[in-house]
Amino acid sequence: MMTFSQLALSPWPARVFAFTWGCVWGSFVNVVVYRVPREMSLVRPASRCPACGAPVRPLDNVPALSWLVLRGRARCCGARISPRYAVIELLGGLTSLAIAEHVTAALPVTAAPWHAAAVFMAEFALAMALIAAAFIDAEHMYLPDPITIGGTLFGLATPGLRDLTWLDSLFGAAAGFVGVWLPLVVGYKMLRGRAGMGLGDAKLVMLAGAWFGWWGAAFALFAGALQASVAAVTLVLVRGKIEEPEAVRADREELRRAAAEGDPDAKKALEEDPLATEPGEGLMAARLPFGPFLCLAIVEWMLAGDWIRDRLAWRGGW
Numbered sequence: 001m002m003t004f005s006q007l008a009l010s011p012w013p014a015r016v017f018a019f020t021w022g023c024v025w026g027s028f029v030n031v032v033v034y035r036v037p038r039e040m041s042l043v044r045p046a047s048r049c050p051a052c053g054a055p056v057r058p059l060d061n062v063p064a065l066s067w068l069v070l071r072g073r074a075r076c077c078g079a080r081i082s083p084r085y086a087v088i089e090l091l092g093g094l095t096s097l098a099i100a101e102h103v104t105a106a107l108p109v110t111a112a113p114w115h116a117a118a119v120f121m122a123e124f125a126l127a128m129a130l131i132a133a134a135f136i137d138a139e140h141m142y143l144p145d146p147i148t149i150g151g152t153l154f155g156l157a158t159p160g161l162r163d164l165t166w167l168d169s170l171f172g173a174a175a176g177f178v179g180v181w182l183p184l185v186v187g188y189k190m191l192r193g194r195a196g197m198g199l200g201d202a203k204l205v206m207l208a209g210a211w212f213g214w215w216g217a218a219f220a221l222f223a224g225a226l227q228a229s230v231a232a233v234t235l236v237l238v239r240g241k242i243e244e245p246e247a248v249r250a251d252r253e254e255l256r257r258a259a260a261e262g263d264p265d266a267k268k269a270l271e272e273d274p275l276a277t278e279p280g281e282g283l284m285a286a287r288l289p290f291g292p293f294l295c296l297a298i299v300e301w302m303l304a305g306d307w308i309r310d311r312l313a314w315r316g317g318w
């Protein structure tokens with residue numbers, strides 16, 4: 001039988017393929033980031049200019065390159081196109097490349113090619129979903145259930161790809177959810193009158209546990225919090241304050257208008273949704289979405305978890 005090492009004999013074509021593959025899917029992640037919060041279909045219609053609605057020509061839809069060639073403007077109407085589109089496409093390519101390198105290094109050379117392909121595809125799908133979740137949360141401060149819960153179920157279904165037992169995966173998911181939900185959602189609310197973290201964050205840590213066991217969930221939470229703190233301090237030092245995302249403010253105004261016109265659902269949402277009040281003053285009350293930092297930490301653990309665990313000498317123990 002052919003082994004994985006025989007497939008990996010020519011790494012450069014494989015690297016170019018992995019990068020291109022990631023850029024193409026990064027282009028789809030852009031569609032998810034734009035359409036899911038607007039409750040639009042992911043398949044129809046084909047890509048349109050976000051400014052004037054003209055269909056995008058296939059040649060102008062080449063990941064990242066089109067944005068560079070057109071210098072960040074739409075060919076149809078000349079509107080500025082956010083660099084976010086090119087950034088997400090390149091991020092997709094680089095992440096795909098990193099996962100390919102990681103799979104090559106982590107699997108034994110005797111591994112069957114189909115096994116290597118399954119590990120790559122699973123990790124790649126998770127990474128693309130996390131990139132989408134990170135950008136949606138950064139803009140709208142919410143994490144879509146299809147990503148957090150769907151990703152958890154995917155993790156529970158595939159523990160064998162990561163040398164985990166089904167019980168490791170189940171316990172990790174439960175520990176991840178309860179470990180965030182109990183102290184940071186329920187407990188915090190009792191103490192301070194509002195949740196310290198959203199339910200979406202708890203579901204994202206649950207996903208980390210389903211994929212990588214309870215240590216993966218613990219790493220996601222602590223590394224995520226550390227990175228968020230560094231970002232918060234940096235933002236305050238550079239800009240003087242942490243701005244609430246524009247879309248969150250717009251959603252709140254929309255909700256207030258609906259409530260003023262007597263919509264009962266809008267009134268209920270205004271009373272219950274913590275985002276429905278203006279953010280308070282000071283660093284502790286600032287609204288920094290936590291999801292992007294959790295997503296980053298989960299990808300870090302996926303790529304370097306083994307290495308980190310070796311350094312922490314947990315291997316022989318738990």
Ligand SMILES: [Zn+2]
Nearest residue numbers: 049052076077
């Ligand atoms: Zn246009």
